[in-house]
Amino acid sequence: MDIAENDADVNVADNLRTVRAQIAAAAKAARRAPDEVTLVAVGKVQPVERVEAALEEGQRVFGENRIQEAQGKWPALKQKYPDVALHLIGPLQTNKAADAVALFDVIETVDRPKLARVLAGEMKKQGRSLECFVQVNTGEEEQKAGVLPSEADAFIESCRDEHGLNVTGLMCIPPVDEEPALHFALLREIARRHGLEKLSMGMSGDYETAIEFGATHVRVGTAIFGERQKPAG
Ligand SMILES: *Cc1c(COP(=O)(O)O)cnc(C)c1O
Secondary structure (H helix, E strand, O other): OOHHHHHHOOOHHHHHHHHHHHHHHHHHHOOOOHHHOEEEEEOOOOOHHHHHHHHHOOOOEEEEOOHHHHHHHHHHHHHHOOOOEEEEOOOOOHHHHHHHHHHOOEEEEEOOHHHHHHHHHHHHHHOOOOEEEEEEOOOOOOOOOOEOHHHHHHHHHHHHHOOOOEEEEEEOOOOOOOOHHHHHHHHHHHHHHOOOOEEEOOOOOOHHHHHHOOOOEEEEOHHHHOOOOOOOO
């Protein structure tokens, strides 16, 4: 891969500074402290050079949506940068749960009883207790992962009480063609009912709105790393 050509149009360090400044401004506008919002940099299907540029710029929290891609990239990078925190933000098949528990630090996409059970078993087996977020399908989209809002209360309780998962927050991906604020407000309300403090919501196009609605984690890809070269699949 031609690094010079790839980097010619994308300055990751500049983009990171811009996104961080906008996060701080959005937090301030919402009368929140900027450090209440964690930037999760999403480097999926990006050249690894761009991810390294972010690491060199001090970024330490990253999101990946596919296990296999993360396994190809992160073991080496984690050796070099041991304080990295990796968030799984894509759908997780139960047969990949062991790999996910071994590599990731936070699973943002817990969304069904079988997955909760298998994850709990793997964590016990590996002696690792990962933070978990429950993904809620706020738009009730058929093709989208996440527990339905009407089933979220019971599912969150069973994750905690039955499986002993360390559930600390909720995550959502609003439908592309709807006003995201409504979905952010719904997620916040479900979290409030359960005393969950963390809200992973907001991407490149709407993270400032998400912060207004209480996001503690924004997942930003293209605004930092540029357009993805191929679909994330
Ligand atoms: C790719 C991805 C993002 C980042 O999207 P951008 O629009 O590039 O910022 C955020 N969340 C999830 C779950 C993703 O898969």
